[in-house]
Amino acid sequence: MLRLSRMTDYAVVALSALGGAEAVRTAPELAAETGLAEPTVAKVLKLLGQAGLVDGLRGARGGYRLARPLSAVTLAEVIVAIEGPIALTACVDGASGGCDTEATCPIRGRWDPVNDAIRNALSAVTIADLAPTSCAAAHRAALALA
């Protein structure tokens, strides 16, 4: 179905929730706010931290904080952070060994332009484009808690 991983989806909603306020938020806080399970959102934030998209502050009163504004982080970055490099097939970017018919395959290497097109399309959209406006999110959160 050309579906992206569910974790990637969660990462986007977590980021958008984090982008609502500039404050430091803890993982359980974000989990409650987004309605996702706590261990899951923790795992996602962990991955995001490794990729440098968010800063993890340890210790008491710690939490997570955006490393960059949402308008400066592209969807492609999030996908790479969670799922790994964007590669439609096993033979893009000159990779070899992932396909056992690559010796006789007539279209080996011809996926690269398509792959780059997808990459570009994904790099053109930022998380800010997907996230709702901050005040709307705050309002929704307030309603959910009420």
Add this chain to the structure above:
Amino acid sequence: MLRLSRMTDYAVVALSALGGAEAVRTAPELAAETGLAEPTVAKVLKLLGQAGLVDGLRGARGGYRLARPLSAVTLAEVIVAIEGPIALTACVDGASGGCDTEATCPIRGRWDPVNDAIRNALSAVTIADLAPTSCAAAHRAALALA
């Protein structure tokens, strides 16, 4: 990794092999030509036939034949034929029920523009663009671009 199914990949190489000659080819023939296992390529051709991308001719001296020239079948069509509808997440096109957090999700429905962008990118490339250019295909492409 945003990777498309391996079957889809096989479908493209099978189609490109079929496009080399206008003749009718049997499944074992194509299997030998592409280096893929015979039951696999048979399955792929079966799917392709259901989608109307190739014509299956039964009986002795039967085989498969292209329903359209390769320059008229888009990559998006092949993906849909093998993997099903292109949907990055569970909530595109107003679908509901596939995601258990869609009630509180702040970005529900906001994936649609991205999804459409991918769809368009995939619809812009034809199998003739990926298949090795037999001189006839190259000529046709040159005429189309002129």
Add this chain to the structure above:
DNA sequence: ACAATCCGGACAAACCCGGTCCGGATTGCA
């Protein structure tokens, strides 16, 4: 009648993903 070929579905194995959990390191606070 016979052989060749596609058609539809069933099937098990392999693989990947999703979700959970734990122990350790680090920091703020009393």
Add this chain to the structure above:
DNA sequence: TGCAATCCGGACCGGGTTTGTCCGGATTGT
């Protein structure tokens, strides 16, 4: 200094999807 809060890194397992194979039946040319 002791304690509690919090992130960090990894292991773990169950379930679902994908992959690859197979078989019996339908269809058609010879």
